[in-house]
Amino acid sequence: MKKLMLILSTITLIGLSGCGNNGHHTESNHHGMNHEKKEKEKQTKVSFTFNQNPKSGENSELVIKVKDSEGKTIKDFEVEHEKLMHLIVVSNDLSYFDHIHPEYKGDGLFTITPNFPSGGKYTLYADFVPKDSAKTVKTKTIQVLGSERSPVVLKEDQHQTKVVAGKEISFKTDELTTNKDITLSFTIKDEKSKKPIRNLQPYLGAIGHVVAISEDTKNYLHVHPMNEDSTGPEAKFMTSFPKSGMYKIWGQFQQNGQKFTVDFTVKVK
Ligand SMILES: [Cu+2]
Structure with a gap:
C-alpha cells in the first residue's frame, strides 16, 4: 500500500x-x-x-x-x-x-x-x-515585472556533494533512466566535524521534502520519503522520471529548528 x-x-x-x-x-x-x-x-x-x-x-x-x-x-x-x-x-x-x-x-x-x-x-x-x-x-x-537577471543555464552537477548551512550533503541516485522507480538518497554530515547528522527534525511530518522539476518546467515530481521516520544521516526518496532531460531536485530538511534547502541538477537518459 x-x-x-x-x-x-x-x-x-x-x-x-x-x-x-x-x-x-x-x-x-x-x-x-x-x-x-x-x-x-x-x-x-x-x-x-x-x-x-x-x-x-x-x-x-x-x-x-x-x-x-x-x-x-x-x-x-x-x-x-x-x-x-x-x-x-x-x-x-x-x-x-x-x-x-x-x-x-x-x-x-x-x-x-x-x-x-x-x-x-x-x-x-x-x-x-x-x-x-x-x-x-x-x-x-x-x-x-521589474528588472530581470540574465537566465542561469542549467548544468548537470559534477559534484554530488554540496555544503549548505554548515552541512555537507551527499547525493546519490540509481542509474537515471526514464519510467523506472529511482531512489534518491541524501546523506547529511556536519560540515566541520564530518560527523553524520542523526538529529534531523521532521519537516512537514517527514524526514524531508523533495521536489523535482524538469528543465522546461513542464514536469513536476512531488517525491516522497521512503524512510520518513528516520532522523538521519540518510534520507531516501523514490520517484520516477517521465521524460529524459535535465531536472533540478530540491531537498528540504530541518535540524535544530533551522530549515535548509539543497539542490542537485541531474540528467536523466
Ligand atoms: Cu509544502
Missing part, C-alpha cells in the same frame, strides 16, 4: 496551461486503479489571480480559487504533509525556488504573498488534495 501511495504521488504534468485549468496529468506506473479519483482531479479548476500585476520587490497578494468542473466551489481539502496546500514557486530558469503554504480562507479560497527576487517568468505549482479526491497539481506561468 505504501509503495502504491508513493507511485500515485508521482505526478507528471504535461502541457502547462496559462490559466491552470487544462493541465493534463498522467501518473506514471498507473494501472487504471483509482479511475474515479483521477477523473475528479481532471475536473478540478484552479484560478490564480494577483491583486496587482506582480512586480519584484513589491508585495502582490495571490488568490488561488479551487472549483469543480461545474464551477462549484470545492471547500474541503485533505491535510497532506501537515498542510492543505503547498505552493512551489520557481523562476523559469530554475535558479530561484520557494516552497510556501497559502493560507486557507474558507470557501475554496487560498491566499499568499509570494516573493519574487527579480522580474521575469515564474511558474507556480499549487499542490493539494480535495476531500475524497486525488492529489492534484495545477500550474500557472506568470510574468513578473
Whole structure:
C-alpha cells in the first residue's frame, strides 16, 4: 500500500496551461486503479489571480480559487504533509525556488504573498488534495515585472556533494533512466566535524521534502520519503522520471529548528 501511495504521488504534468485549468496529468506506473479519483482531479479548476500585476520587490497578494468542473466551489481539502496546500514557486530558469503554504480562507479560497527576487517568468505549482479526491497539481506561468537577471543555464552537477548551512550533503541516485522507480538518497554530515547528522527534525511530518522539476518546467515530481521516520544521516526518496532531460531536485530538511534547502541538477537518459 505504501509503495502504491508513493507511485500515485508521482505526478507528471504535461502541457502547462496559462490559466491552470487544462493541465493534463498522467501518473506514471498507473494501472487504471483509482479511475474515479483521477477523473475528479481532471475536473478540478484552479484560478490564480494577483491583486496587482506582480512586480519584484513589491508585495502582490495571490488568490488561488479551487472549483469543480461545474464551477462549484470545492471547500474541503485533505491535510497532506501537515498542510492543505503547498505552493512551489520557481523562476523559469530554475535558479530561484520557494516552497510556501497559502493560507486557507474558507470557501475554496487560498491566499499568499509570494516573493519574487527579480522580474521575469515564474511558474507556480499549487499542490493539494480535495476531500475524497486525488492529489492534484495545477500550474500557472506568470510574468513578473521589474528588472530581470540574465537566465542561469542549467548544468548537470559534477559534484554530488554540496555544503549548505554548515552541512555537507551527499547525493546519490540509481542509474537515471526514464519510467523506472529511482531512489534518491541524501546523506547529511556536519560540515566541520564530518560527523553524520542523526538529529534531523521532521519537516512537514517527514524526514524531508523533495521536489523535482524538469528543465522546461513542464514536469513536476512531488517525491516522497521512503524512510520518513528516520532522523538521519540518510534520507531516501523514490520517484520516477517521465521524460529524459535535465531536472533540478530540491531537498528540504530541518535540524535544530533551522530549515535548509539543497539542490542537485541531474540528467536523466
Ligand atoms: Cu509544502
